[in-house]
Amino acid sequence: MSELIIKDAYKAFGGLVVIDHLNIHIPQGCLLTLLGPSGCGKSTLLRCIAGLETLDRGQILLDGADITRKPPQKRNIAMVFQHYALFPNMTVAQNIEFGLKIKKMPSEVRAAKVQKVLELVELQAFAAQKPASLSGGQKQRVALARGLVMEPKLLLLDEPLSALDARIRKNLRSQICDIQKELNLTTVFVTHDQEEALAMSDQVVLLNSGRIEQHCSPETLYNSPANEFTAGFIGNYN
Numbered sequence: 001m002s003e004l005i006i007k008d009a010y011k012a013f014g015g016l017v018v019i020d021h022l023n024i025h026i027p028q029g030c031l032l033t034l035l036g037p038s039g040c041g042k043s044t045l046l047r048c049i050a051g052l053e054t055l056d057r058g059q060i061l062l063d064g065a066d067i068t069r070k071p072p073q074k075r076n077i078a079m080v081f082q083h084y085a086l087f088p089n090m091t092v093a094q095n096i097e098f099g100l101k102i103k104k105m106p107s108e109v110r111a112a113k114v115q116k117v118l119e120l121v122e123l124q125a126f127a128a129q130k131p132a133s134l135s136g137g138q139k140q141r142v143a144l145a146r147g148l149v150m151e152p153k154l155l156l157l158d159e160p161l162s163a164l165d166a167r168i169r170k171n172l173r174s175q176i177c178d179i180q181k182e183l184n185l186t187t188v189f190v191t192h193d194q195e196e197a198l199a200m201s202d203q204v205v206l207l208n209s210g211r212i213e214q215h216c217s218p219e220t221l222y223n224s225p226a227n228e229f230t231a232g233f234i235g236n237y238n
């Protein structure tokens with residue numbers, strides 16, 4: 001079980017309020033998408049959940065435990081970024097293994113776990129290659145594997161598909177959904193792309209200036225926008 005509860009979260013940078021008293025409940029196994037225009041606070045909220053930023057006020061509960069002030073490495077959360085952030089001098093397998101080494105896991109346990117996630121993201125054949133020799137989609141699968149190998153309670157994906165070309169984006173989109181469902185992994189997915197949000201999510205939160213405009217199923221967002229902002233955002237294909 002790992003549900004995520006965000007309670008009255010608030011954060012400002014100087015005078016700019018970026019997260020404005022947000023409340024979100026994400027049930028176990030749900031893929032929830034944070035959707036909204038550039039600058040609405042999606043990445044900041046994700047970074048606060050991961051512990052890379054700290055909320056000014058409010059609480060984040062994972063599995064009932066208050067993680068609001070825990071250091072990132074103790075949160076049991078994996079995060080994947082738009083630009084992969086792989087170690088260029090390590091092979092694919094070494095990139096994936098790195099976090100397990102830090103945890104001082106025995107090498108045979110590490111090898112078995114790396115093998116398992118390589119299969120999950122279908123990169124067994126690339127284990128010995130360096131990231132530079134991979135395509136964008138493959139690099140992002142390595143980044144995903146590097147997170148999953150830690151067996152996180154929560155997966156955070158910050159625009160993981162935005163740097164990829166259209167065909168690869170669609171393939172990886174369905175691969176992420178399949179893996180997320182197979183592992184029954186609670187996931188927060190960030191995008192500014194409404195089509196992606198509608199195709200991938202169990203639930204969507206539409207953000208505007210750090211506030212929730214609508215929290216509902218993708219179908220409801222599309223068919224019954226709650227207000228003018230939602231209707232305008234969904235109607236305005238980018």
Ligand code: ADP
Pocket residue numbers: 013016018036037038039040041042043044045
């Ligand atoms: P999004 O991911 O939705 O595009 P962000 O969360 O990155 O939005 O940013 C929300 C707002 O907060 C933007 O106006 C951005 O410029 C500002 N911001 C983000 N991080 C910082 C920071 N470290 N210092 C100051 N302002 C920031």
Ligand code: MG
Pocket residue numbers: 042043044
């Ligand atoms: Mg962002």
